[in-house]
Amino acid sequence: MKIGELARAAGTQAETIRYYERQRLLPAPTRTSGNYRVYDATHIQRLAFIRHCRCLDMALDEIRALLQFKDDPTADCADVNSLLDAHIGHVVSRIRELKTLEKDLRSLRVQCVDRHSVSDCGIINGIEKAARQHDHAQKGHTHEPHVAGVHREVGTALQRKMSGSCKKMRA
Structure with missing residues (x-):
């Protein structure tokens, strides 16, 4: 199938697929003689896995690590547990910040x-008074990235867009 067909099948944009390829989350597809990308069922499955990880608010580096574990089924899952525990810690910290x-x-x-x-x-x-009194960063409203990845901020347009697609994926 071509990239547009994969995008429709996965409920995402073709540019998102290209981005995941550049980030080496999706394997490079084969190419036709006309240089069109050709995808198969394994790409659909991997893309679904990636998208679900994004719905769990995982950073690309976390997803990359999980995919490496997934690609080596004989590996010890203790490292997977550690990765998820670290992500849970980040989520707990972010919830505290949001509260x-x-x-x-x-x-x-x-x-x-x-x-x-x-x-x-x-x-x-x-707001004006607070802005004069405090610099936002000094007030402690920053959070550390995890697994060497940078998290998107809650409330960005991407988050709003993703939340709708995540709801569809859960249904």
Whole structure:
């Protein structure tokens, strides 16, 4: 099958497939005499595995490591457990950060309960005051990447886009 057919079968974009190939997550497909990529069922299965890992918010390096384990079925799964334990630790840390963020946002929200002009808005004034007092990075709102990968930020357009496709994958 060609890349468009694989994209439709997997529910993703052709560019995503090319990206995963460049990242060496998907094996290079065979090529036709006209230089078209030709994919088979193993590409569909591997792409489904990668996409599910992304739905679990795993970084590309984590996925790459899991694929290496998957490609060596005789390997000890203790390393897989360690990788997942580290990822769980990252998720726990991120949840803690998000709970702090929620608390900060709720605290900010109660500063403006009535309708009035923006110049008197407690939210805008509260943000300006906080911006003058603290540099965001010094306040501890950073998180460490894991398995040498950089995580996408929750709330990016990619995350919103992925969350819809992840819901479809779980159904």
